[in-house]
Each structure stands twice: as C-alpha cells, then as structure tokens.
Amino acid sequence: MNYLSVENISKSFGERVLFTGISFGINKDQKIAFIAKNGTGKTSLLNIITGKDEPDTGQVISRNGIYTGFLSQEPDLDTGLTVEETIFASENKVLRVIRRYEEALQHPEDTEGYQKAFEQMELHQAWDFETRYKQILSRLKLDDLSQKVSSLSGGQKKRLALATVLLNEPDLLILDEPTNHLDLEMIEWLEAYFARENITLFMVTHDRYFLERVCNEIIELEDGKLYSYKGNYSYYLEKKESRITAEKASVEKARNLYVKELDWMRRQPKARTSKSKSRIDDFYVIREKAHQRRKEHNIQLEINMERLGSKIVELHNVGKSYGEKRILDKFQYVFKKGERVGIIGRNGTGKSTFLNLLTGAVTPDAGKIVIGETVKFGYYTQAGIEIKPGQKVIDIIRAYGDYIPLARGRQISAAQLLERFLFDRKKQYDFVEKLSGGELKRLYLCTVLIRNPNFLILDEPTNDLDIVTLNVLEEFLLDFPGCLIVVSHDRYFMDKIVDHLFVFRGDGEVEDFPGNYSDYRAYEDSTPPAEETIAAEGEQKQKASWRKDVNKGLSYHEQKEYGRLEREIRRLEEEKAGIEKLFAEGSLEGEQIDELSIKLEQVIAGIEEKTDRWLELSYKE
Known part of the structure; x- marks a missing residue:
C-alpha cells in the first residue's frame, strides 16, 4: 500500500539548485533512510514532504486518511506548557478517544454512545495510555512532568518532541536526525522500539548503526540523481561499490x-x-x-602537529561536584602518547565537565591536573562556531592568517584550505548564517585543525556531518599520531576510533574499560542484572570477555588484569625504547650509564614478568 508519492519535484534558492526531478514512493512497513551530502537539501526535502515548504516544480501526493508525524531537528514547542501538558496538547488520536469516553460517562442515559466510546477505548488500548506516556518520558529522561518547556535544554526539547510524536502513533513517521541529543542507552531503546512497533519510517540520519539495525531501504541522492538500495547499511555499501x-x-x-x-x-x-x-x-x-566525471571531491584533512613531549596530561586525585551532584571523586589517570579514549555515559553524568576540566575552562574542587609544556589542545565543542552577522566563510579562516602552515614545511592559502573542506570559491563568500548545519560543523572542524593540535578533544563531532565526511574524518583520526578523546553517541564512529573507554557511571564513578563500545555492550549484556541475586544464590558466575580476543574462561578480575597488563607492557616497551635510544646517542656520562643500565634491567625484567602473566591469562581455559 502506497502512503506517499514524490513526483518530479525540484527546489532552488536563488542560483543554488538543491535538486531537480526527484521522484520516489513510500509504502506501508518500509523503513527508509535518505542519504545525501551536507548542503544538498535533505532538510528541504523533508519540509516539502511534510508540507512545511513547497517545491518549485512537481508535487507530493499523500494517501487519504494517512496520519503523518514529523520530528524536525529544531522542534516547535509551546514554551508556556509543562512536559505533561505538551503531551496532552498534541493531536493524539488516543487522547481524542479518551475525551469521548469521559464525555460519555457524563451522559449515562446514552447507552449507545457509551458503548461506542467503550469499544474505541478497547480498540486503541487507551486504558493504559498514562502508563505508556510516562514510560516513554522516563526512557527519554524526562521524569519531571511539571517542568516548563521554557526551562528545558535544546536536547530535552528534542526528546520531548520525540516522545510526543511516538505517542501519537502515526501511520508514517518522518524523522530528521532522530538520534541527535540522545545518549547511547536512549538510542538503543529507540532502535528496539522501531523494531517492535508496526510503523512506517522515512528518516535522515548519519547514525550508521541505526541505519544498519532499523532501515530496510536506503535512498541516496548523489550528483542530482536518486539511487535506491533495498537493504540495510551494509547492503548499501556493497551495492554502491558495485554500481x-x-x-x-x-x-x-x-x-x-x-x-x-x-x-x-x-x-x-x-x-x-x-x-x-x-x-x-x-x-x-x-x-x-x-566525458562523464564522478564528482568525488572528498574533504582533505591535514595538520602540522606540534611535537608531543613525554609529559602529557596527569590527573591526581581530582574531585569535582556541583552542590550534591558529584562528577569526579579522587580520579587519577596519566595519559600516554597516542592514547585514544572514548567517553560514554548517560546525559548529566559529567562528560562535558570532564573535558572542561582538562582544558582549564573549569577548575577542580580537589586534586590537581598537570598539563605538559608541549601539549596543544584542539577542542571541538558542541557549541560550534559563534556566528557574527555579516561574516563570510573566508573571514573565519583568514582570522588565523592568509596562509596556513601544513606538514613538512608547506603552506596553503585560506581559500585553498577551504576548498579542501569542500567550500568552493563561490561558497567561500557566502554569509556564515546561510550555511546548513552540516556545513557549519565542517567549517568548525577546519578552525579546530588549523591550530595544529597534538591533543584532540572531540565532543559529539558526528552531529550533522554527512556520512561521506564522517568516513574521511575517521580515516584522518586513525592516522592522527597525537592523543585523542572522543565523546560521541555514534557507536560506529567510536568502535572504529577508540582503544578504551571512560565509562561515567554517575555519582563520581568513572570506570576505565579496555575495549571499544561494542566490546563494552557485549560485556554489559552478559552481566547479570543484580549482583545481590548472585550472592544470594551463592554462585560466582563469570562475566563475558572485556575484549573479543580474550578467552571466555577468565573471571571478572582476571579480565580487568588482562587489560591492565596490556597497557603496562606497552608503557614499559616505550620506556625501554627510550633508554636504548639514549645509549645509542653516545652522550651519557659514566654515572648516567650505570644508572640507566640498572633501570634498563629492571624494565626488561618487568616486561618479561608481565608478559608471562599476560600469556598465562591468554591461554587460560
């Protein structure tokens, strides 16, 4: 059954042509993702489909009686209402059924009217509506039902809009970046919800795991042409390469x-x-x-990274609280060269505060943070670029100089650098406020990398970036030789980039987990829900492996020891290489030679001892 047909539509803004002659259909039970590069009109297409905008040519035809719900990137909510009032003010068919039933109760003499209202309550399962909406709001961390919309953060407003559209149970649900502002737990719940509910979806999203697990068709707009792939993200990658x-x-x-x-x-x-x-x-x-040419102009990322010394960042017994809310409690960690850390945790557990502590924007209540002299932070925040009226794209880059230094002593003009970030000469003289959300993020990424950092901190870098740019960013970060910290709800991105995780549990508890997000998820899923049950039963059940390459025969503590040994062996190997380099230089005095010889023997002994234990754990049955 066809729900909606898009027939030969086109859209332009002045001389800028977004798309021409676009046609496709959405049928019942399809779960379609729409993929295109930033700036090619994804949001404009959604606005046309939902009637918020008109195409220049063509038409959109909806089936009679089909109820369509739309979740935009910037929800339009009544700020004077509370969270609960927002739910009840929506165009919800179940609420209409409940109202009719309540009216029927006021007129008991109308037995026929009461019977119809009662049957509708049964048909729509309206008796448990209150339970349903409270469950969904709770899942989306909107527990204070009396809180005014005006006091909600941007992320909370997006989640409230999502809750409202889900409760309205539309026949066709259209979503613009639905996973933005959701933490990982919420995203996984939403995936399961869409898998369970009989609902037709059309969405724009860059979340590749979401694409993989939710969508059964992908439509891609490339160079003005539409390509359809009848499968999930893996199928899309395979068939696109073949095409x-x-x-x-x-x-x-x-x-x-x-x-x-x-x-x-x-x-x-x-x-x-x-x-x-x-x-x-x-x-x-x-x-x-x-004479056909594929327009494969990919973003080019390159920096002239400053040298990173032996002392990087050290945190000694760091504590931080806001009133009764503890963020860190006697937290200790010493960063090593080339470290790649992912940070995960529920919203409000202190992830952004931790980043601000590292960069000096926030001071700790206790302990100290030592920053090495050679450390140069590059901090990509969620706030992005501060837009000034009348400022052009090229003005943003020229603020750092007309010529920008690159690796190996080369330099590049501001205009050439912008071209590498896919801003052509014409686009460079556009006003910044005219850029799409993804283009703004791309420009902001350029301003972060232009400073040649050796310690990159990326707070939700994947929001609003298209999949092509994400792939290039991932390849750049895999080759980045400095330190890296990433806060992201993009599980695909995290799995590819990080080596271990800081898991913010809340109330000041931060766990160092030796593995990527998929490893962590597998471990968490294998953990029994209540430790008290284990103790009561008197059984010491083993947890699943911390890492995919660790044998399942290891106990919980042995798994932690295994991960710790890997890090310690790596650190000792680096220390050994450093001492051997000093010997090779031949500039040591007699006493220094003796001291370093003893030190080298100790380091080698430590490597052998820890390697033996590591091998013992590796082969443990």
Missing part, C-alpha cells in the same frame, strides 16, 4: 568507442546519407557518456 565499478567500466568503454567514432567523424565528407546522420547522432551520445 560505481560498473559505471567506471561503462565510461571507459564509451571512451574507447569515442576515440574510434571521433576518427570516423573527422574523415566524413560534407554530404551525408541518412545512415551516416544516424551514426552522427549516436556519436554525440557516446561523447557525452565518455
């Missing part, structure tokens, strides 16, 4: 034929037969095909 390979082969074949036909054209006399005219017409078709 590109086939297109390249077709173009190459056309080029070879073009050379042959061009020679024929040059040898043709002026007088032409009808047969030759037909071949001439074919020639122009072949020429157009042969």
Whole structure:
C-alpha cells in the first residue's frame, strides 16, 4: 500500500539548485533512510514532504486518511506548557478517544454512545495510555512532568518532541536526525522500539548503526540523481561499490568507442546519407557518456602537529561536584602518547565537565591536573562556531592568517584550505548564517585543525556531518599520531576510533574499560542484572570477555588484569625504547650509564614478568 508519492519535484534558492526531478514512493512497513551530502537539501526535502515548504516544480501526493508525524531537528514547542501538558496538547488520536469516553460517562442515559466510546477505548488500548506516556518520558529522561518547556535544554526539547510524536502513533513517521541529543542507552531503546512497533519510517540520519539495525531501504541522492538500495547499511555499501565499478567500466568503454567514432567523424565528407546522420547522432551520445566525471571531491584533512613531549596530561586525585551532584571523586589517570579514549555515559553524568576540566575552562574542587609544556589542545565543542552577522566563510579562516602552515614545511592559502573542506570559491563568500548545519560543523572542524593540535578533544563531532565526511574524518583520526578523546553517541564512529573507554557511571564513578563500545555492550549484556541475586544464590558466575580476543574462561578480575597488563607492557616497551635510544646517542656520562643500565634491567625484567602473566591469562581455559 502506497502512503506517499514524490513526483518530479525540484527546489532552488536563488542560483543554488538543491535538486531537480526527484521522484520516489513510500509504502506501508518500509523503513527508509535518505542519504545525501551536507548542503544538498535533505532538510528541504523533508519540509516539502511534510508540507512545511513547497517545491518549485512537481508535487507530493499523500494517501487519504494517512496520519503523518514529523520530528524536525529544531522542534516547535509551546514554551508556556509543562512536559505533561505538551503531551496532552498534541493531536493524539488516543487522547481524542479518551475525551469521548469521559464525555460519555457524563451522559449515562446514552447507552449507545457509551458503548461506542467503550469499544474505541478497547480498540486503541487507551486504558493504559498514562502508563505508556510516562514510560516513554522516563526512557527519554524526562521524569519531571511539571517542568516548563521554557526551562528545558535544546536536547530535552528534542526528546520531548520525540516522545510526543511516538505517542501519537502515526501511520508514517518522518524523522530528521532522530538520534541527535540522545545518549547511547536512549538510542538503543529507540532502535528496539522501531523494531517492535508496526510503523512506517522515512528518516535522515548519519547514525550508521541505526541505519544498519532499523532501515530496510536506503535512498541516496548523489550528483542530482536518486539511487535506491533495498537493504540495510551494509547492503548499501556493497551495492554502491558495485554500481560505481560498473559505471567506471561503462565510461571507459564509451571512451574507447569515442576515440574510434571521433576518427570516423573527422574523415566524413560534407554530404551525408541518412545512415551516416544516424551514426552522427549516436556519436554525440557516446561523447557525452565518455566525458562523464564522478564528482568525488572528498574533504582533505591535514595538520602540522606540534611535537608531543613525554609529559602529557596527569590527573591526581581530582574531585569535582556541583552542590550534591558529584562528577569526579579522587580520579587519577596519566595519559600516554597516542592514547585514544572514548567517553560514554548517560546525559548529566559529567562528560562535558570532564573535558572542561582538562582544558582549564573549569577548575577542580580537589586534586590537581598537570598539563605538559608541549601539549596543544584542539577542542571541538558542541557549541560550534559563534556566528557574527555579516561574516563570510573566508573571514573565519583568514582570522588565523592568509596562509596556513601544513606538514613538512608547506603552506596553503585560506581559500585553498577551504576548498579542501569542500567550500568552493563561490561558497567561500557566502554569509556564515546561510550555511546548513552540516556545513557549519565542517567549517568548525577546519578552525579546530588549523591550530595544529597534538591533543584532540572531540565532543559529539558526528552531529550533522554527512556520512561521506564522517568516513574521511575517521580515516584522518586513525592516522592522527597525537592523543585523542572522543565523546560521541555514534557507536560506529567510536568502535572504529577508540582503544578504551571512560565509562561515567554517575555519582563520581568513572570506570576505565579496555575495549571499544561494542566490546563494552557485549560485556554489559552478559552481566547479570543484580549482583545481590548472585550472592544470594551463592554462585560466582563469570562475566563475558572485556575484549573479543580474550578467552571466555577468565573471571571478572582476571579480565580487568588482562587489560591492565596490556597497557603496562606497552608503557614499559616505550620506556625501554627510550633508554636504548639514549645509549645509542653516545652522550651519557659514566654515572648516567650505570644508572640507566640498572633501570634498563629492571624494565626488561618487568616486561618479561608481565608478559608471562599476560600469556598465562591468554591461554587460560
């Protein structure tokens, strides 16, 4: 059953053409993701589909009687209402059923009217509506039902809008970046909800795990053309690669034929037969095909990283609280070269406060934070660029100089650098306030990397970035030689980038988990729900492995020891290499040689001892 048809629509803003001749349909039970690069009109398309905007050409046809719900990136809520009042003020069909039932109760003499109202209550399962909406609000961390919308944060407003649209139970639900402002626990709950509920979806999202687990079709807009893939994200990647390979082969074949036909054209006399005219017409078709070019202008990331010394960042017994709320409690950690840490935890457990403590924006209540002299932070915050009226894109970069230093002594102009971040010469002179959300994030990323940091801190870097840019950013970060801290709800991104996690549990508890997010999720899922039950039963059940390569025969404490040994062995190996380098330089005095020789023996002994224990745990059955 067709719910909605998009027929040959186009949209432009002045000289800027977003798309032309777009056509597709949405059928019952489809869960479709729409993918396109930033600035190509994803949000504009959603606004047209939902009737918030009009296409320049074409039309959108909806099936009669279909109720459509829309979650926009910036929800439009009545700030004078409370959280609970917002739910009851929505166009909810169950609420209408409840109101009719309450009215029927006021007129007991109308037995027929009461019977109809009662049957509708049964049909829509309206008896437990209050329980349902309270459960969803609780899942989305909106427990204070009396809180005014005006006092909610941007993320809380997005979650309230999501709760409202879910409770309205639309036949077709259209979502614009639904996972933004949700923590990992909420995202996984939402995935399970969509898998369980019989609902038709059309969404724009960059969350690749969400695409993988929720969507059964992907529509991609590329170079003005639509491509449809009847599968999830993995299927899309596979089939897109096959399509590109086939297109390249077709173009190459056309080029070879073009050379042959061009020679024929040059040898043709002026007088032409009808047969030759037909071949001439074919020639122009072949020429157009042969001159096709894929617009594969990918963002180019490159920095001239400052040298990082041996002392990086040390946290000694750091404590931080806001009133009764503890963020850190005697937290200790010493960062090492090349460390890549992911930070996860529920909203409000102190992840952003921790980053602000590291960068000096917030001071600790107790303990101390020591920053090495060579450390140069690059801090990508959720706040992004502060937009000034009348400021152009190129002005943002020229504030750092007309020429920007790159690696190996090279330099590049501000305009050339912007081109590497996919801002062409015309776009560089656009006003910053005209940029899309994704383009703003891309420009902000440019301003962070332009300072050549050696310690990158990225707070939700994936929000609003398209999938193409995300892939390039991931490849850049994999090769980044400095230290890296990432706070992100993008599980795909975290799995690819980080080596271990700081898990913020709340109330000052921070756990160092040796693995990526998928490892952590597997571990958490394998943990029995209540430790008290284990103690009562008198059974010491083993937890699942911390890492995929650790044998399942290890106990909980042995798994922690295994992860700790890996880090200690790596640190000792680096220390050993440093001492051997000093010996190789030949500039040591007699006493220094003796001291370092003893130190080297101790380090080698430590490596051997810890490696033996590591091997013992590795082969434990």
